[in-house]
Amino acid sequence: MEDLPHHLILDILGRLPDSADVARFRAASRTLNAAARGVTSVALLCSLARYLRSRSPDTRSLVVPFKSLVASAVLGWGAVESVAIGVDASFADSFEDMEDDESGDDMYLMEVGFLAGWLPRVCEGLRALSISDFWVQSCWRRSDVLALVSSCCRSLCELELKNAWLSVDGLNPLPSLTSLTLEFIRLDDENLSKLCTCFSLLQVLNLRGVGGLKEPKIHLPDLRSCQWTVSNVPISLAIYAPRLVKLRLKCIKPRSLVLETPALSDFDLSIVQADDLQVKDLISLKSLKLDSPFLCNLITAFPSGKTVEKLTLNTEFNRDVQEMISLELLFKTFPNASSLTLGPGAWSRLWPSPGGWEDGAEMKSLQGIVACMVVSHIDVVQAFIASMMDKCTNLSDFTILVQQQHADSDLLSNLTKRCTADWPRLKWKFGVFKKATEAYGFTGGWDIVWQRQTFKGAR
Template sequence: MEDLPPLLVVEILSRLTDSADLARCRLVSKTLNSLSHEVRSVNLLCTLSRYLKSRSPETKAHVTPFKAIFNNLVRQARCLNSITIGVDKSLRDISYDDVDDESDDLYLTDVGFVKEWLPKVCGDLRKLSILDFLIQSCWRKSEVLSLISSCCNGLMELELKNAWLSVDRLKPMTGVTNLKLEFIKLEDEDLTKLNDCFPSLRVLNLVGVGGLKDPKIHLLHLESCLWTVSNAPLSLTIFAPNLVKLRLKCIKPKSLVLDTPLLSDLHLSVEEAYNFRAKEFCNLENLQLESSSLHSLLGMFPSSKSIKTLTVDSLRWTEALETSKFGLEALFDVFPNVMSLNLGPGAWSEAESCFWKRGLEDRNAMKELKEIVAHLVVYDIEVTLSFIYSILDKCPNLSDMALLHPKEDSGAANSLISRCTTYRPRVKWRWGTWKEGSKDT
């Protein structure tokens, strides 16, 4: 490797997915040691194996502290533009009972630790990820955001995970366009400060951010947002006039307000929405809805003629079949121009239950439908077949239908295949299986 051109060696070293290998390369030769200081990225994660060795009485004396390895990697770096430091996902299974609460060897958002290295490398830094060890960080409030905002004037992407963050003395970071916060503890006023200090955000991911009661996102340039709300806020508001893609998962907000006129791709998962308000979605083309109360949610959803691809599912369908009010007609009343429809197992079961009670009413909008993917749950094969036949009769332009059955229900599937192809041979039939929590096959 030493015979390769220096620029190529630096390129190879910069592409190492685990910078622990970079530390090992420095020990091989003086040439590699020298060139390693030219790398543009450092990516160092503490593995479960290293963690366990650092705790074992037999091996801990021979394990170099994780923070020391990282400091050594970045201390003499000349042009770092990307840094990732954190703990591996495998450490998520570590129990609080297995850890000394006073330990801070993996407390990575510790301001004292970050001060040791960030001011030395911040000049060229464009991307920074700190993935903390939740057991050591969740009870310590960190002001690392203030430090980052003071040092990193050229930062464009910031990711922080598993921490309790303070926004005290946080300065505006107008260059940051991509912000990811995962399993972070904040408060409503903290989120307001983030709105003010990250005005240029185009991508925002908030996953499991707790402590919020009435959270509001107000970002004028935001284009893509993933927001998974871990608690049950009283209200939830998004004002983002340029938002194009939104994936939102929450529990039972008392109020849900979306002011996102340019939205074209929406995935909304909500147990119940007591007061859902949204302006008309004139550009929405792809919609995924998951709810414990689909009928109620559809009743509050603004009618949209632009939606072509629709996916729906029920979150608690096994408990609600007897009282289900969700029928396919409701979908076409709200989304009359749907061309491709994907029904999850919960939505299919509820719709089939409604069909069995009152049949399937004719709707002109159903004539636009060309494709259906149905995740079947067969309780009575004759009822399921009657429902399928009725859909075929009410949707004359339907040309493609995929019937996916549970893997353990192959007997009913064989009968369905034969009878459906006989009933409507001109339809392109597709068959497969589904299993909860996995992709269709």
């Protein structure tokens, strides 16, 4: 590695996820040490193994306290543009075994006293800061880290804070900040008014599992991308963002949901229901995903989707549910959709009633369908495909994903043969899906286990 050009060595060292590895390279040779001086990012994660060694009577004296390691690493690094510190993700599976550490603060990384010891000394060139705290020690201590950061880090562009209780007391305007991520946070700003006022030029906002909100309103004129997973049941939700392009919103049952986002192009909404849904005309909307146990009601309440080209629908899969999704309603609401993806619950709700689908229901713009099917009989699949083919006359691509528990080799083989024989002009894909390990929506997402390459049916 020493024989590589200086700029390549610097690039390799800059990509290492843990600065402890960079330190080892620096100690290995003068060449690597010289090159490492150009690395401007510090990243230190406390592993579960390190944490356990620091707690064991046999090894604790041999382990440098993590907070001391962070401070010395940051201050000894030289020019620093990015700092990322935290606990490893493996800690999340062991919290129950760490309750005895609640009274300690050796892993409380958003302690202002600890941060004040080094942050003001490197803040001038700092562009990005990420802190993932140790929830056992941070959840019951309110931190003033936002006040400290906003007062000294005047050039900060990206801020990420996880697993903490945050105060907004003393928060100052920080016009340089364009990206903010808060994850598993208890926030003392129930309406988000202080946050939006002081971070008014945000372009990216991610709020994942942020609690303490009552009637939150996001009012950010420059916001472009937003991911908001609401952890509790606020009275209302509102987003006023004239330049917002991408929105991923998950909420439960707010009394009202207000969206004034005219530039929105990509919208992913997962919601149980809202008594009052106010969505102003989305004249730029191209991609829409709706996930709800009451999908039919949500479609009814949704404004006209004439601009939507890519549509994804999902709802609960329940064989006993009688309410069906009207195909005519779907086609009238989204008449220009060229791509339709149906989750495991949505495809079954599109079954024709005993009287058949409405004669006038037709979607000539639709070119591709992806259907996740919970079936064990080929005849069921064929009937569904035939119904869709009858109403979608310009369809050219069809993907069928069968639930893993029903996807035996005979079923898939016979399904492939029948579909390609009955509808030879279509391009077919066949695959298997399973329930997502981390489902974003209430009705459950899905992961593709495998999928065959596209091919055209034999004529």
